[in-house]
Amino acid sequence: MFNKETEYALRGLVYIKLQNLKGRRPGTAEVSKEIEAPPFFTAKILQRLVRSGLLESLKGKGGGFFFDPEKPELQLVKLVSATEGDRSFTGCGIGLKYCDKANPCPLHEKYAPIRESINNLLSEETVQSLAQKVHKKEISLTNALK
Amino acid sequence: MFNKETEYALRGLVYIKLQNLKGRRPGTAEVSKEIEAPPFFTAKILQRLVRSGLLESLKGKGGGFFFDPEKPELQLVKLVSATEGDRSFTGCGIGLKYCDKANPCPLHEKYAPIRESINNLLSEETVQSLAQKVHKKEISLTNALK
C-alpha cells in the first residue's frame, strides 16, 4: 500500500495528535518508540513534515511536535502527496504512461473503481479522524508479537 | 499499485499470450519493444518467470516465449506472488506487523474491504483473460504520447 516513510509518518502523526488531545507534545524519541519505528529515520520524517507545513514543532525544553489547532484537519491524501508524490493513486494499473478511459488498458475496467475507492478513503479520512478512532475505541497503533 | 518488475511482467505476458494466439512465439527484443520496457531488464524478468514455471521458452532459431497450453490460466495473484512476494496485498494499511481484525488499526475498517476487492480482482483475472480483452476489443498495452 504505502512505502515505509508514509507508514511511519501516518503512525507518528496519529500518535502525536493523540498526545496533543491529552495536552502533551511528544518528541522524536517518544514517537519512534511508541510507533515502533527507527528513531533517527522517524526524526527525519517528522522534520520533513514540519518543513512542508503539515506539522508544527518547538525546540528546547518542553518542546516537541504538535498540530496547529487553527489549521484544517490533515487529509491522508495531503500526507501521501507530501511523502510519495501526487502520482501514487492516479496512474494506470499496468503502468501505462497515463490512465485514459477512452483508451483503456485491459485492467482498467476493474481497477479504476478500486483506485477511486482508495482515493475516497484518502480524502475522507484525516490524521485527526484516525486519532479519534484510536481515542474512542480499543484500536491500536502497534501490535507487537504476543 | 505494482512495482516495475510486475508491470513489465504483466504487460509482457499479455503480449506473449496475444502472439501465441496468432501462432507466434515472440523473443525478448520483440516483447520489450512492443511493451515499451527496457530490453535487458525485460529479458531478465522473462527468464525468472520461466525459471519459476509460469512461462515456457525455447532457445535457438524460431525460439521464443510461450504458454504451455496444458497448464491452467495464470491468475494475476500467482504472478504478483512470484514477482513481489506473498505479502503484497495481505498486510496492514499502516504497516503493523500483521493485520488482525480482532485488534484492528484505525484504517482497517475502511481499508480491509478495498484490499479484499483487489485480491478478488487478482484472483478473477488471468493473463489469458486480459489477453482476450485486448484481442476482442480496441484495448491496448501501450499508449505512447500523441
Next chain:
DNA sequence: TTACCAAAAGACCTTTTTGTCTTTTAATAA
C-alpha cells in the same frame, strides 16, 4: 557437423529507499 540463433546465467552498475549519526540552532528554565 557446422553455422547460427536466441534464451540462460550471472557479473556489474545506477538510482531510490531506508536508515544512521554528528553538528548546529533555537527555545526554555534556573
Next chain:
DNA sequence: TTATTAAAAGACAAAAAGGTCTTTTGGTAA
C-alpha cells in the same frame, strides 16, 4: 546569561529496486 533540552540540518551508509551487458548454453536448420 548560562546550562540544558530538543528539533534542524545535513553528511554518510546500507539495502533494495531498477537496469545493463557479456559470456555461456542449448536448440535449429542448412
